[in-house]
Amino acid sequence: MSESLIVPTMAEMLAQGKQPEVLFWVGCAGSFDDRAKKITKAFVQILNRANVSFAVLGTEESCTGDPAKRAGNEFLFQMQAMMNIEVLNAYEAKKIVTACPHCFNTLKNEYPELGGHYEVVHHTEFLKSLLDSGRLTIEGGQFKGKRIAFHDPCYLGRANNVYEAPRDLIQKLDAELVEMKRSKANGLCCGAGGAQMFKDAEPGNKEINVERTEDALETKPHIIAAGCPFCNTMLTDGVKNKEREGDVKVMDIAELIANAQDI
Amino acid sequence: MTYLSNVLFAIVLIIGFGYFYLNIKKIIRNINLGIAVNRTDNAKARWRNMAMIALGQSKMVKRPVAGILHIIVYVGFIIINIELLEIIIDGLFGTHRIFAPIGVIYDVLIGSFEILALLVLVAVSVFWIRRNIVKLKRFFNPDLKGFPKSDANYILYFEMFLMTLFLLMNASDLHLQNIPGGFSHFIKAGSFPVSQFIAPAFNGMSNELVMLLNEGFWWLHIVGILVFMNYLYFSKHLHILLAFPNTYFANLNPQGQFDNLASVTAEVKLMMDPNADPFAAAPVSENATPSKFGASDIQDLNWVQLLNAYTCTECGRCTSSCPANQTGKLLSPRKIMMDTRDRIEEVGRNIDANKGVFIPDNKTLLNDYITPEELWACTSCNACVEECPVNISPLSIIMDMRRYLVMEKSAAPMPINAMMTNIENNGAPWQYSQQDRLNWKNEN
Numbered sequence: 035m036s037e038s039l040i041v042p043t044m045a046e047m048l049a050q051g052k053q054p055e056v057l058f059w060v061g062c063a064g065s066f067d068d069r070a071k072k073i074t075k076a077f078v079q080i081l082n083r084a085n086v087s088f089a090v091l092g093t094e095e096s097c098t099g100d101p102a103k104r105a106g107n108e109f110l111f112q113m114q115a116m117m118n119i120e121v122l123n124a125y126e127a128k129k130i131v132t133a134c135p136h137c138f139n140t141l142k143n144e145y146p147e148l149g150g151h152y153e154v155v156h157h158t159e160f161l162k163s164l165l166d167s168g169r170l171t172i173e174g175g176q177f178k179g180k181r182i183a184f185h186d187p188c189y190l191g192r193a194n195n196v197y198e199a200p201r202d203l204i205q206k207l208d209a210e211l212v213e214m215k216r217s218k219a220n221g222l223c224c225g226a227g228g229a230q231m232f233k234d235a236e237p238g239n240k241e242i243n244v245e246r247t248e249d250a251l252e253t254k255p256h257i258i259a260a261g262c263p264f265c266n267t268m269l270t271d272g273v274k275n276k277e278r279e280g281d282v283k284v285m286d287i288a289e290l291i292a293n294a295q296d297i
Numbered sequence: 298m299t300y301l302s303n304v305l306f307a308i309v310l311i312i313g314f315g316y317f318y319l320n321i322k323k324i325i326r327n328i329n330l331g332i333a334v335n336r337t338d339n340a341k342a343r344w345r346n347m348a349m350i351a352l353g354q355s356k357m358v359k360r361p362v363a364g365i366l367h368i369i370v371y372v373g374f375i376i377i378n379i380e381l382l383e384i385i386i387d388g389l390f391g392t393h394r395i396f397a398p399i400g401v402i403y404d405v406l407i408g409s410f411e412i413l414a415l416l417v418l419v420a421v422s423v424f425w426i427r428r429n430i431v432k433l434k435r436f437f438n439p440d441l442k443g444f445p446k447s448d449a450n451y452i453l454y455f456e457m458f459l460m461t462l463f464l465l466m467n468a469s470d471l472h473l474q475n476i477p478g479g480f481s482h483f484i485k486a487g488s489f490p491v492s493q494f495i496a497p498a499f500n501g502m503s504n505e506l507v508m509l510l511n512e513g514f515w516w517l518h519i520v521g522i523l524v525f526m527n528y529l530y531f532s533k534h535l536h537i538l539l540a541f542p543n544t545y546f547a548n549l550n551p552q553g554q555f556d557n558l559a560s561v562t563a564e565v566k567l568m569m570d571p572n573a574d575p576f577a578a579a580p581v582s583e584n585a586t587p588s589k590f591g592a593s594d595i596q597d598l599n600w601v602q603l604l605n606a607y608t609c610t611e612c613g614r615c616t617s618s619c620p621a622n623q624t625g626k627l628l629s630p631r632k633i634m635m636d637t638r639d640r641i642e643e644v645g646r647n648i649d650a651n652k653g654v655f656i657p658d659n660k661t662l663l664n665d666y667i668t669p670e671e672l673w674a675c676t677s678c679n680a681c682v683e684e685c686p687v688n689i690s691p692l693s694i695i696m697d698m699r700r701y702l703v704m705e706k707s708a709a710p711m712p713i714n715a716m717m718t719n720i721e722n723n724g725a726p727w728q729y730s731q732q733d734r735l736n737w738k739n740e741n
């Protein structure tokens with residue numbers, strides 16, 4: 035399937051004198067993490083299917099600086115931000131879509147003050163707009179009647195009030211959206227935010243991702259859906275910890291849509 | 298002789314309000330120890346926040362039991378203060394129930410005060426039961442011990458005491474009003490839906506004794522209110538005043554948006570400017586590099602963060618929703634706020650003792666109060682910020698202290714250092730080359 039992926043870069047677009055409708059910011063996880071790369075590909079498949087004119091920065095993309103900023107390294111963050119802004123502004127980027135809520139938050143909220151003004155949307159919002167405008171249609175197919183629990187990523191939900199787009203998409207699959215006892219503004223972190231992904235947790239009596247996975251498993255889901263590569267990793271680990279990987283899958287919303295489409 | 302009590306009352310009033318005024322001045326001075334930050338933009342949204350969150354209690358009711366009981370106590374507090382106006386006028390001028398001539402409205406007012414007083418008594422009792430018998434977990438976390446723990450109970454006892462006195466005062470008054478032919482200055486006024494059931498307790502006592510008791514209740518009630526008002530400064534109960542400015546000046550940006558340190562921006566811009574003279578002295582401007590990046594003590598925090606600390610009512614909703622705390626880590630957002638306030642108070646006392654200047658005491662908020670282990674346990678998920686009924690942000694303090702640890706002390710945990718080195722060298726938190734960023738396209 036990957037042979038069929040069409041992934042133009044901004045440089046290629048520029049060479050052809052074209053400006054894409056949207057710049058897809060892949061992010062570090064989406065570029066390098068084996069699990070997250072699948073999410074990236076699923077999203078690209080959908081973009082290809084819907085004939086969306088998009089481009090990636092490719093080797094010109096760099097870390098947004100989010101983990102450095104949350105860890106407290108403002109210097110490194112601003113260095114990253116300003117270098118990225120130079121690249122983005124050089125390509126006259128207007129609209130950016132990303133599948134990573136951390137990139138989304140940083141690009142959307144923290145870059146403007148440093149000179150980076152873009153319309154930034156999360157991939158769930160973008161997918162919803164594709165469906166709403168009829169550029170993409172899906173049928174529930176294999177997810178019909180399946181119980182899908184949605185985990186709100188902190189940097190998508192609480193941080194930016196995006197709660198409905200991912201839920202709308204799940205419902206479009208004719209699936210049964212189930213809510214955890216802690217959801218939306220009261221959602222519980224997966225444990226990876228604030229640069230925690232890159233270090234061991236402080237001593238405690240439990241791992242946060244296990245606590246969160248228990249919330250999800252309480253809803254007796256077939257699938258735990260996430261909209262963040264880091265949440266995906268944490269919940270996948272949590273499901274393994276509970277030895278439930280045989281019957282519960284952790285999937286990104288983009289993967290759900292791509293699979294339903296059977297792209 | 299007749300004026301003695303009026304003069305005494307005036308003196309009590311002056312002492313009560315005078316001491317209160319001095320302490321308020323001290324709080325304002327202490328809050329101004331923080332660095333400047335502009336929170337006067339978008340006045341409309343700020344007023345709306347204050348109206349909805351402080352006045353309208355919209356975030357309190359997210360936990361309905363505590364929320365509704367709190368509203369009762371809060372409404373009771375506000376409405377019964379109307380009664381305070383009458384008490385003060387009566388006390389100063391030796392009148393009795395000065396507003397009585399307004400007739401039916403007065404009856405309705407006194408009647409509703411009574412019902413509220415009873416409701417407050419019930420609510421406060423339930424609060425006491427939740428704390429002391431049901432023992433809700435958030436009131437028994439290790440970060441809430443010593444004075445803060447008893448403080449909560451003292452407040453409840455105070456409220457029980459004041460409400461009981463209010464009802465006893467009315468009951469004795471009603472008893473005297475009902476004496477056939479009238480007694481002394483006790484005119485028939487007010488309606489007493491609650492204290493009418495207490496009034497029979499005075500049957501069989503001499504009229505003079507009941508009058509003495511009535512005056513005693515009246516005095517205890519007003520003195521109690523003044524003492525309670527002055528207790529605020531020492532207590533978490535300060536939130537009844539500061540919740541209003543605190544919600545007004547709260548952060549209006551999306552919760553995920555952290556501030557970009559302006560001093561760093563200036564440096565980074567200079568570094569990236571190809572035309573900059575690398576040997577030139579750093580330009581001096583308003584945004585010049587501060588003496589310190591991030592915060593290690595309260596003087597490095599901004600005044601809104603210090604106001605937050607004074608406003609915190611130690612309810613622990615933040616801590617009970619904190620993922621790190623729930624999984625047994627040392628971090629407690631409530632403790633961050635309580636530590637900050639304790640340190641402000643310590644610095645304030647230092648300044649008072651040293652004629653208005655702070656003499657370094659070899660202590661800082663970081664390490665002496667808050668440990669790096671607590672700070673590094675935070676996932677920056679904003680659950681504490683979301684939960685706070687009065688829009689306090691413990692997270693902003695945590696982040697400023699992490700900045701200090703990383704930028705001033707290079708004291709990040711080893712794996713965090715590795716992550717930052719990777720970003721610096723490869724443009725990714727992992728050790729992959731930037732040239733491999735698009736490899737996924739061709740992988741199966």
